[in-house]
Amino acid sequence: MLAAQNVVLSLVSLCLIVTTYSDVSDDITNGSLWCTRGHYPGLFCHATNAILNHTSRTFVVSTSDSLPQESEQTFRVWPVVATPLTRPPVCDRKFKESILFTFFYWFGHSNYFHLHYDTLLPVYSYLREKRVGSNGAIDVTLMPTVETSRLNVMDWDTDAFHDKNSGKYFVLVHKALAGDEFDLVPADSRLFEKNPTGFTCFETVHFGAPRVSFPDMTLVNDFTNLIRKRFGLTQSSLPKSRRVGLITRTTRRRVLNEKELIDAIKPMVEAEQIEFTGMTYEQQVNAVQRFTVLVGMNGAGLMNAIYLPEGAVAVQLAPFNATQLNIDEFGRVLKSRGPYLEWRNSHPELNHCNRERDPYNSQADTVVKVDEFKDIIQEALNIGINRKLHEEL
Known part of the structure; x- marks a missing residue:
């Protein structure tokens, strides 16, 4: 030097x-x-x-x-x-x-x-x-x-x-x-x-940039409010009913049974898959405004959860024993914006990974256990904006 x-x-x-x-x-x-x-x-x-x-x-x-x-x-x-x-x-x-x-x-x-x-x-x-x-x-x-x-x-x-x-x-x-x-x-x-x-x-x-320690709810919410304001989103944009979005990933860390998961929770709540690939930044921010629960495997698309409506729930999924992923960092940021839940695959038989090429399961695909998925969605529907919307029915 x-x-x-x-x-x-x-x-x-x-x-x-x-x-x-x-x-x-x-x-x-x-x-x-x-x-x-x-x-x-x-x-x-x-x-x-x-x-x-x-x-x-x-x-x-x-x-x-x-x-x-x-x-x-x-x-x-x-x-x-x-x-x-x-x-x-x-x-x-x-x-x-x-x-x-x-x-x-x-x-x-x-x-x-x-x-x-x-x-x-x-x-x-x-x-x-x-x-x-x-x-x-x-x-x-x-x-x-x-x-x-x-x-x-x-x-x-x-x-x-x-x-x-x-x-x-x-x-x-x-x-x-x-x-x-x-x-x-x-x-x-x-x-x-x-x-x-x-x-x-x-x-x-x-x-460079100053030190930031997460969670920091004031910082994250002030930032997301600024971006919403830039894009003309106001309180009138808040969802009027409960809806779950499951983020689709197409290359790595995929959820292999997405349709099965959506079908399993449809008796409980409106639900759909969402793919952010090909959307502009503004389109991604706008897209998440309709969800009261956004679920995604650890990865880029889940970062859109910081733009969720106030009180909506972010749910992070993580592969089995993924020791080299930024799961905790994601969690700290998402906790900064509001309600947050987490599911980590504890079932090795549901892990789909080439261990020779990926010994840390960083790229592993996952079959999410249906009963556990239903449980975490039910928990999400009982907190934040979901609880409020349910009580207003």
Whole structure:
């Protein structure tokens, strides 16, 4: 890490020597750099009076202080050096306050769970904190970035936010978070197009996102209310009768007896299968509004349960002895939004898995035991909005 920083520092110093300086009054030569606890990466780092050197693609903070000792992980993703500047450079563009954060986008695709857990909720927690006491709009620019691989240097050449991906859910999710309230400026090579040897200046810039501990009902419900508001969903959208949705998965961790399960509970409640594949982000959020119980095997589709109507029940299913899945993390997030139940397969004979290829049952398909499924649905129908709707009949 130190060797890499020395190389970057040499590049930065070389570029600064040949730069034409302006007479702008911004005191960018007097910067600061510090870190607090982060969610992903482990530190949430902050800089004042920083520049982005287009030539070296490096963030430079004008301070004689060294990089915070524990910040290696964060500044491995966002290349930052601390070095005193004697005069301010000409700024091609200026940002008052920006937050650079990363989201899961490798091999041209994303992950719906990590997008929410590692990115959206932690970033929103910062925006919410800024809004408190702001007495109006807050001037924060959202600058999503992409890692070349997990916790490795950001990919300036990513096409994640190019026009070809404009309809992809990970782009639509970021646009929904920003809305009309915040500017959304992806941090990619387009920042350099007009002046490849220039500079972008930041009055304040943050790297990463603050620490979030789940369950946090206030945070999750505030976030989902914001997204519902963005999509025009109000209290009038609440379901008028009890309905169960069973999420269909088509590749891995499938429920192999979906139709049998639906047929088994239809005498108790209206029920249907739902598949989110091919839906836009807004369509997925809208689709779950009709359910008072949403059931799904651990996986991306179940993350839509955070958008369920208030008081609806989320039910997570899990394969037999799946020791390497994020079952607990899913549970903590879903508990943050409201009633939550869980079924873990305890019957090895109902587990369908190639143990040589998948020794931890992470991809296992499951035949869900019908009697146990009926029991957990009956429990769900006795709590939350389901109980209220039943009492109103």
